[in-house]
Every structure is written in C-alpha cells, then in structure tokens.
Amino acid sequence: MTPQTQEFVAPVLPRLRAELDRLPLQAARVAQVILADPHAVARMSIADLAERASTSEASVTRLAQRLGQGGFPELRIALAAESVGEAVRPTITGDIDLDDATATVKAKVLADVARSLHDTAAALDDAAVDAVADAVVTARRTLVLGIGASGTVATDLARKLERIGLPALALTEHHDAMTTCVALTSADVLVAVSHSGETIDVVGPTQRAAAAGAATVALTSRPSSTLARACDQVLLSIAGTETAMRPAAMSSRAAQLFVVDVLFVxxxxxxxxxxxxxxxxxxxxxxARHPDRRRG
Structure with missing residues (x-):
C-alpha cells in the first residue's frame, strides 16, 4: 500500500472538534473562539482573533498551519466556506442533564450523532478509502485490531469481509494481537481502530505489524496521534461530543461504524x-428464519 500523501486536508471545523482537548493552551483558546462562531471569525483580522482569544498572532498562525492551512488567510477562506453549512444545520447542544425528559435526550443524542456523521463524511479522505479498499481486496488476509469498545467495531468489519469471502480476523485482545502481528508479511493488511490513537494495546501491535512489512491503516479521530503517524493510511472518524453520560466509547462508535460501512461498500x-x-x-x-423479510 502506498503511504498516504499530505495533499488531502481535512475540513477545519471537524478537525478542530476532534483535536480540541489535545491542543496546547494557546491554540485551544483560538479553537474555542473559532468553534463558537466560525462565520464571524471568517470576517476577522488575525489581530482581532488573537485579541478575542487572549493570545498572540503567532499562536493563530501556528494553529492554522497545524490544520493544514498555509496561514491565517487560508484559514479564513476555509472557515468562510465551511461556516455556510454550519449556519443552516440545526443546532441542539449541551450535555444531557439528569432531569432531561426522554424526548430531550433523544433530541440531544440525535443532534450529536448527526453532527458526528456529517463531520466524518467531510473529513474522510476519498483517496485513502480507495487505497485501503484496493489493498484489502488483494491482501492475503486482513486483520482488524480494536481493544475494548473499539473491538466491537473491529469485529463488525472483520465479519463483513468474511461474509464476502475475504480472509479476515478481528483481534480484540492485546497478547493475541501482538503475537499475530509479529507474523504478518507485506501480503497482509492491518486495520487498527482507536478513537484516541494512543491506546497502547493498539499502537504496540500496529507498530509490530508495520515493522513486519504489513500495510497498516488507522481508523481514528486523531490524525496527529501516535497510531496515525505509525500507519500508511488514515481513515478519519470524527467523534461526537464526549460527556459524562456519553463517554468517548459511545460518542465515537457511530462515526467509526460509518467509516466501516463506507470501506466495506x-x-x-x-x-x-x-x-x-x-x-x-x-x-x-x-x-427462512425471517419470513417477514423481503429481498430488496
């Protein structure tokens, strides 16, 4: 598999939401101002934005470059384009409260999942999907690695591939993953699933697989994570908002399964x-066990 190039630049707003809690303090201040009103920021000068975020113009420029933009002028153009879609999308935000009615819970969860899927569709690199699909079709076998909640996503992809006759195996336990990955060759593909991209039990086997010559793919919300940097290709999924009642394991699952479905198709x-x-x-x-089902 040919390693992913740097030509694809993920949209700014999904990327900011995905990486907000990992940004340095000064960059995070800028990001919070942008996310609060991207349309307004698109009309600001760099000095205005720096002042609003209580930081320096250099910090604004560094954040723009971290997001794959040449500088603040390019960031403004990207925000102007993306904020049009943000403005027309309904917004229901906020953490779920203990006394929220069921109807309110449904509305909040739905809004968060919808935004997560929309952001993932925008951020997912078509060329990366194509490269991974090409590799999976011709691979000796495809291993899908995920630990904990990511293990359910790994199992879903492996079972889908098995169903169409492609050799696939889900690895959901660290020791099993490590001993399997050291035996991989350049004929194999490893897809590693981790929301944070920092789970040791996923990163370690993936690095072993890469050292053995296997093609490696990260399915993660963090494009700058250790896992993403270790892999040939990155399939970016943008998790929903992590809250006390919807931890990362829940908020990331819908986006990960969306990427799995796109890849499978x-x-x-x-x-x-x-x-x-x-x-x-x-x-x-x-x-025969589902007499009510009709073939579509």
Missing part, C-alpha cells in the same frame, strides 16, 4: 463478482 464494488453470490447465499441461508 468500496471493497464490494471492487470484488462484486465474488461478493454478490456470497451475499445472496448468506441472505438465503437465514431468510
């Missing part, structure tokens, strides 16, 4: 002649 498109009869056969195999 891309794989099926490339391997339709093999996939179609197997998908049909699996549907037929269980249809």
């Amino acid at each position: 891309a794989v099926v498109q490339r391997d339709w002649e093999r996939a179609e009869p197997l998908l049909s056969a699996s549907w037929e195999a269980v249809s």
Whole structure:
C-alpha cells in the first residue's frame, strides 16, 4: 500500500472538534473562539482573533498551519466556506442533564450523532478509502485490531469481509494481537481502530505489524496521534461530543461504524463478482428464519 500523501486536508471545523482537548493552551483558546462562531471569525483580522482569544498572532498562525492551512488567510477562506453549512444545520447542544425528559435526550443524542456523521463524511479522505479498499481486496488476509469498545467495531468489519469471502480476523485482545502481528508479511493488511490513537494495546501491535512489512491503516479521530503517524493510511472518524453520560466509547462508535460501512461498500464494488453470490447465499441461508423479510 502506498503511504498516504499530505495533499488531502481535512475540513477545519471537524478537525478542530476532534483535536480540541489535545491542543496546547494557546491554540485551544483560538479553537474555542473559532468553534463558537466560525462565520464571524471568517470576517476577522488575525489581530482581532488573537485579541478575542487572549493570545498572540503567532499562536493563530501556528494553529492554522497545524490544520493544514498555509496561514491565517487560508484559514479564513476555509472557515468562510465551511461556516455556510454550519449556519443552516440545526443546532441542539449541551450535555444531557439528569432531569432531561426522554424526548430531550433523544433530541440531544440525535443532534450529536448527526453532527458526528456529517463531520466524518467531510473529513474522510476519498483517496485513502480507495487505497485501503484496493489493498484489502488483494491482501492475503486482513486483520482488524480494536481493544475494548473499539473491538466491537473491529469485529463488525472483520465479519463483513468474511461474509464476502475475504480472509479476515478481528483481534480484540492485546497478547493475541501482538503475537499475530509479529507474523504478518507485506501480503497482509492491518486495520487498527482507536478513537484516541494512543491506546497502547493498539499502537504496540500496529507498530509490530508495520515493522513486519504489513500495510497498516488507522481508523481514528486523531490524525496527529501516535497510531496515525505509525500507519500508511488514515481513515478519519470524527467523534461526537464526549460527556459524562456519553463517554468517548459511545460518542465515537457511530462515526467509526460509518467509516466501516463506507470501506466495506468500496471493497464490494471492487470484488462484486465474488461478493454478490456470497451475499445472496448468506441472505438465503437465514431468510427462512425471517419470513417477514423481503429481498430488496
């Protein structure tokens, strides 16, 4: 697999939401001002933004460059374009309170998941998806690594690939992952799932797989994480807002599963002649137990 180039620049607002809690203090102040009103910031001068964030113009420039922009002028242009979509999207924000009615909880969770999926769709690099799908179709086998809550996402992708006849295995335990990854070769693909990109039990086996010559893919919310830097390709998922009642394991899952579905469809498109009869056969195999189901 050809390593991912730096040509793709993820949209600014999803990237800021994904990395806000990892930014240095001065950069975080700028990011908070931007996220509070991106449309207004797009009309500010760099001096105005620095003053509003109680920081220096140099800090504004450094944040712009961290986001893949050449400087503040390019950041303003990006914000102007992205804030149009932000303005027309309904906003229901805020943590879920203990006394919230069920209807309010539904509205808040729905709004957060919808934003997470929208941001992920915008931030996901099409070229990266294509490169990973190409690699999976031709791989000797695909290993999907995830620990804890990410393990359910890893299992979902592995089972999907198995269903269309592609050799795949979910690795959801660290020792098993480590001993499996040291035996990989350049004919294999490892997809590593971690919201933070810093989970030791995911990063360690991934680094082993890379050293063994396997193609490596990070599915993460953190494009600058240790995991992302260790991999050939990065599939970016933007988690929802982490709160006391919706920890990262919950807020990141919908976006990760969205990326899994996009990747799976891309794989099926490339391997339709093999996939179609197997998908049909699996549907037929269980249809008798679901008499109410009709083939779409």
